[in-house]
Amino acid sequence: MSFLNVSNITSCYEEKKAVDNVSFAIDEGDYLCIIGENGSGKSTLMKIILGLIKADIGKIEFSNNKRPQIGYLPQQTNVAKDFPANVGEVVLSGCINKRRHLLFYNKAERMLAMENMQKLNILDLKNKSYNELSFGQQRRALIARALCAADKLIVLDEPMNGLDAITTKELYELIENLNRGGMTVIMISHDLDNVLSYANKVLYMDSKLVFFGEKEGYLKTSYKLTNSKYCVEVNNAI
Amino acid sequence: MPFELIPVYLKFTFIWRAIIVGLLTSLCAGLIGVNLVLKRYSMIGDGLSHVGFGILAITVVIGLPPLQTAIPIILIVAFLLLRLRENSKTKGDAAIALISVSALAIGVTTFSLTSGMNSDMSNYMFGSILTLTESDLYVCIVTSTIVLLVYVLFYAKNFALTFDSDFAKASGVRVDLYNLFTALMTALIVVVGMRMMGAMLISGLIIFPPLTAIRLFKSYKMVAIASGVLSTICFIIGILASFVLSTPVGASVIITNLCVFCLCLIIGYMKILIKKHNRRLRM
Numbered sequence: 001m002s003f004l005n006v007s008n009i010t011s012c013y014e015e016k017k018a019v020d021n022v023s024f025a026i027d028e029g030d031y032l033c034i035i036g037e038n039g040s041g042k043s044t045l046m047k048i049i050l051g052l053i054k055a056d057i058g059k060i061e062f063s064n065n066k067r068p069q070i071g072y073l074p075q076q077t078n079v080a081k082d083f084p085a086n087v088g089e090v091v092l093s094g095c096i097n098k099r100r101h102l103l104f105y106n107k108a109e110r111m112l113a114m115e116n117m118q119k120l121n122i123l124d125l126k127n128k129s130y131n132e133l134s135f136g137q138q139r140r141a142l143i144a145r146a147l148c149a150a151d152k153l154i155v156l157d158e159p160m161n162g163l164d165a166i167t168t169k170e171l172y173e174l175i176e177n178l179n180r181g182g183m184t185v186i187m188i189s190h191d192l193d194n195v196l197s198y199a200n201k202v203l204y205m206d207s208k209l210v211f212f213g214e215k216e217g218y219l220k221t222s223y224k225l226t227n228s229k230y231c232v233e234v235n236n237a238i
Numbered sequence: 239m240p241f242e243l244i245p246v247y248l249k250f251t252f253i254w255r256a257i258i259v260g261l262l263t264s265l266c267a268g269l270i271g272v273n274l275v276l277k278r279y280s281m282i283g284d285g286l287s288h289v290g291f292g293i294l295a296i297t298v299v300i301g302l303p304p305l306q307t308a309i310p311i312i313l314i315v316a317f318l319l320l321r322l323r324e325n326s327k328t329k330g331d332a333a334i335a336l337i338s339v340s341a342l343a344i345g346v347t348t349f350s351l352t353s354g355m356n357s358d359m360s361n362y363m364f365g366s367i368l369t370l371t372e373s374d375l376y377v378c379i380v381t382s383t384i385v386l387l388v389y390v391l392f393y394a395k396n397f398a399l400t401f402d403s404d405f406a407k408a409s410g411v412r413v414d415l416y417n418l419f420t421a422l423m424t425a426l427i428v429v430v431g432m433r434m435m436g437a438m439l440i441s442g443l444i445i446f447p448p449l450t451a452i453r454l455f456k457s458y459k460m461v462a463i464a465s466g467v468l469s470t471i472c473f474i475i476g477i478l479a480s481f482v483l484s485t486p487v488g489a490s491v492i493i494t495n496l497c498v499f500c501l502c503l504i505i506g507y508m509k510i511l512i513k514k515h516n517r518r519l520r521m
Contacts (some may be wrong), residue, residue, distance in 0.1 A: 050410065051407065052404055069410070070408055077402050080278075083456050084276075084457060084460075085456075086457040089397065093398040093406075094405075094409075096394060096406060096411055097409040108260070128456075129457075151292075
């Protein structure tokens, strides 16, 4: 059985079908990129996979019927402006799924949080207030948190939003390394140019599933994002 | 001012009872309050205290033991209020206000139909240390121990889901369950603290300390600790002031909290001004 099996998912948002009968399956170690225009139901599909929204029809199955520990990077968080939390606390909270037995975090989890802060170059911000950071720094903290939580699967909703070119490149390399180490990656992205050089599978949706398959297959098809900018990028990639 | 009254007061057992109940309640309220305020649940605390007043009024009239009867009922109400809030955000707010004023009206009417608008009612509305019995003390010790234990055990989960409930949910934390726990703990604190602080004032004990602590510290852990500590300190100052000035305990404690809050607000602004000034100097 495949690692993640998505079958016949339909989800409505006020009469409109945000996700319309989408089915696909990925294996362990896959790097799936979900693409589509704004409002094509990408984030909704992702939230259904994560269990944040219940689908109206269809089901999500993980191999062995056991939900893996998932690292999730939301597209945006609505953290209150005066929320008192420093970067260390935010990143450490990614270890929450390892806390089966309540109480506080242990040494191994603290080390993991430190490592991931190091990876994203935010170790020196450890004691800074989360709300006083720039947007890019906040994103990096949230990515570090997702890395703490990820065991076999990491789910990223437009991870490169608001990051500078250098960080973006570093992050792509970081994710590629994780993927080589066996981590399954699901990513929503508009940055086709880059993503297509890393991902091995592509899912293109417009509420309905337009294309799902190997990256090579996608590049040969005529299903291209209609947005002219992306068309150019795809053509360049080919 | 008659400061020499303080040692005289401290000779009475009922005063010590009040101090123990007050300290435990303030500590719990300060800690739980951080989550309530950050989750935008402050209204639930207020609503619960009014509902508690209504329930206590009825128990007094029927002649049931007030706390023991009120606790299970108010736990159910807490659960319902949480549901209301989750279902629809704007209507939920209005619904909580409706329930809270209705309970208040029912309580006042019950009092006036039976014993009349007497000191009993005033005690429940604005609190009185004289109403605390020995069994109240035991109920308070048990409930605050439960609340403190739950708080410490769920500290990590509470932070994760208060900060970002979507992430917590995706990580497999049962968010609904922990929200329910928070509402239930609030209900316990509200009922226990109401006898002394009064139904009208108890929510201040939950809201003030965290708001003050947020002004002072930047990390969640420090805010939680500071909120608990501030809450107990304000209680001690408040109750001593009430002895000296012969004012109601509840109101004195809230006024102390208000003063400390204003002080922290001013300190906060001063800090910003000094920072700006220093930056200008550097330029």
